[in-house]
Amino acid sequence: MNNKLSFQSIQNYLQQHVDERPREMQIMEDYASKRKFPIIGPVAGSYCYQIARMIRATNVFELGSGYGYSTAWFARAVKENGGGTVHHVVWDTDLSNKAKIHLERLGYKDIVKYHVGEAIDTLENNRGPYDLIFNDIEKDSYPLSFQVIEQCIKLGGVLIVDNMFLNGRIINDEVQDASVEGVREMLKLIHNSHKWISSIVPIRDGLLVAYRICS
Numbered sequence: 001m002n003n004k005l006s007f008q009s010i011q012n013y014l015q016q017h018v019d020e021r022p023r024e025m026q027i028m029e030d031y032a033s034k035r036k037f038p039i040i041g042p043v044a045g046s047y048c049y050q051i052a053r054m055i056r057a058t059n060v061f062e063l064g065s066g067y068g069y070s071t072a073w074f075a076r077a078v079k080e081n082g083g084g085t086v087h088h089v090v091w092d093t094d095l096s097n098k099a100k101i102h103l104e105r106l107g108y109k110d111i112v113k114y115h116v117g118e119a120i121d122t123l124e125n126n127r128g129p130y131d132l133i134f135n136d137i138e139k140d141s142y143p144l145s146f147q148v149i150e151q152c153i154k155l156g157g158v159l160i161v162d163n164m165f166l167n168g169r170i171i172n173d174e175v176q177d178a179s180v181e182g183v184r185e186m187l188k189l190i191h192n193s194h195k196w197i198s199s200i201v202p203i204r205d206g207l208l209v210a211y212r213i214c215s
């Protein structure tokens with residue numbers, strides 16, 4: 001590969017190849033870029049949607065849903081898969097209300113179930129099992145959340161976790177803050193478990209995609 005091809009230019013190229021989104025999703029994207037709110041963005045969102053369609057997911061749980069951008073991609077997949085539930089979980093009431101407005105406008109009123117609270121506790125109280133779990137909470141909580149997720153995902157289900165790169169900090173051995181340590185610890189847990197086949201996909205800030213192969 002041409003070594004002058006930067007990571008950012010590849011991301012820009014990927015973005016050019018994502019299908020058009022409904023106007024409401026573009027509004028959500030514009031809001032994120034103006035307010036610097038960390039949504040997964042269209043390339044990762046579209047990939048999550050594709051995975052959810054491929055495994056015919058009808059029961060999805062999200063940890064850390066913000067104002068519902070990633071939720072919109074999963075809800076679209078679940079609706080097209082014939083209907084089901086996407087659990088939207090965030091600890092901030094305003095974000096939950098904002099998500100409800102966007103997601104209802106997108107036509108997902110009957111698909112999305114809203115929870116305001118800490119995401120790992122919410123999963124412990126709503127154990128599924130799920131076809132797909134998406135994790136985007138605070139990174140220092142990744143190891144703890146992984147242990148709960150392992151109990152709540154179906155055989156043949158998929159776990160997707162955002163921010164495997166942490167803006168490149170993860171590959172610098174000298175960085176040892178709580179987020180970096182959280183991601184490193186979770187990766188150790190998944191690699192040491194015989195229950196998963198996993199890969200890190202270099203889209204945006206890095207997505208872990210893990211397939212549950214045994215109980």
Ligand SMILES: C[S@@+](CC[C@H](N)C(=O)[O-])C[C@H]1O[C@@H](n2cnc3c(N)ncnc32)[C@H](O)[C@@H]1O
Pocket residue numbers: 038039040041063064065066067068069070071089090091092095117118119120136137138141
């Ligand atoms: C990175 S943003 C999520 C964006 C969303 N997944 C998207 O791509 O559109 C994470 C959100 O989850 C919230 N959050 C972080 N840790 C949480 C936790 N443990 N429980 C509940 N919400 C959490 C944050 O406050 C923030 O609103």
